[in-house]
Amino acid sequence: MTSSFLLNTVVNKTEQNSSPLVRLFLLPFVNLFEIQMNLKKDIKIIINNWIRILNIKIGWINDLDKIIKYFELLKILQGHEMSVRSVKFSSNGNTIVSSSEDETIRIWDVKTGKQIKILNGHIDCINNVIFSLDENYIISCSNDKTIRLWDIKTGKEKIKLEGHLNSVYDINISPNGNNIVSGSSDKTIRIWNIKLKKEIYKFEGHLHSVKSVQYSSNGKIILSSSIDKMIYLWDIKSGIILKQFIGHYNIVTSVKFSLNNKFILSCSWDKTIRIWDIITGNQLKILQGHLDDINDIKYFPDNQTIISCSNDNTIRLWDIKSGHELFKLEGNFNCIKSIDISSDGNTIVSCSYDYKIQIWG
DSSP, X not given: OOHHHHHHHHHHHHHHHSOHHHHHHHHHHXXXXXXXXXXXXXXXXXXXXXXXXXXXXXXXXXXXXXXXXXXXXXXXXXXXXXXXXXXXXXXXXXXXXXXXXXXXXXXXXTTTOOEEEEXXXXXXXXXEEEXXXXXXXXXXXXXXXXXXXXXXXXXXXXXXXXXXSSOEEEEEEOTTSSEEEEEETTSEEEXXXXXXXXXXXXXXXXXXXXXXXXXXXXXXXXXXEETTSXXXXXXXXXXXXXXXXXXXXXXXXEEEEOTTSSXXXXXXXXXXXXXXXXXXXXXXXXXXXXXSOEEEEEEOTTSSEEEEEETTXXXXXXXXXXXXXXXXXXXXXXXXXXXXXXXXXXXXXXXXXXXXXXXXX
């Protein structure tokens, strides 16, 4: 029960039982109390606005039921001599690895922006690069049809996996760190054992190049997408397609499992991002806003926010629950190809066709 309610009750009873003179005496106190209450409300609004302005200035925005970081461009890394195809953070967020059409892999220090190492060996465009789970190795795939493992300390190539008949577009490492899954323009998905240094499974089913592959968190299922506009869920043990997700009407460039493996996230050259129910296969949401092909998507560590990049030269953050765009990052860049988020969610790295790598924080 509030103090204003108590006062009003007293006043009402006094008005019913008192003389006009008593009511006249009480009136100034009632008015004064109301003024004080309104003043408190105004002060609270002003303080909340000050806090919001401060949050924006220090890089945080309070979006109703959650806190969303506001990002700005911190630095641009330059060194690649052709378009940069992929970028990834190390687990501690201190290092970035990148791959490029210039046939090199480069390792960068995030804090200084300086290039630490260049790895040479591929003889064509390097489409993707990732860290091994122990981060002692870097794994890459290329249009030269190979997958390679590199020793980070020495910069030397340790393993070369061959078997694909055409460009290898994507790679992902199994949760136990023992195997690599790859997708290729030869329309196949292949699984490679690192210790045995050979292919152990091959899946066929896509009608065109496989653009994206990912392991589920339990390592038993693989997710894939293709130029054929299809998304497939594969059982590794049997090689059977468990489910297909139909809806995109152009190339599906990237697919990701949600952190709880209940949903699938996809993006496409049809300029849409879609969220799917993994059990029913139903499309739950379509996120629209990009003006050109969408090249990459990721979940934020909070599993409530999505980040995407596009040939429209923008990076966009989306709220999963509402499907609304939260905000847009822009700069003088040409076609942003790949993005990644640091494990603490505080830093974004992106790369573009104009040979640049951008760090946002």
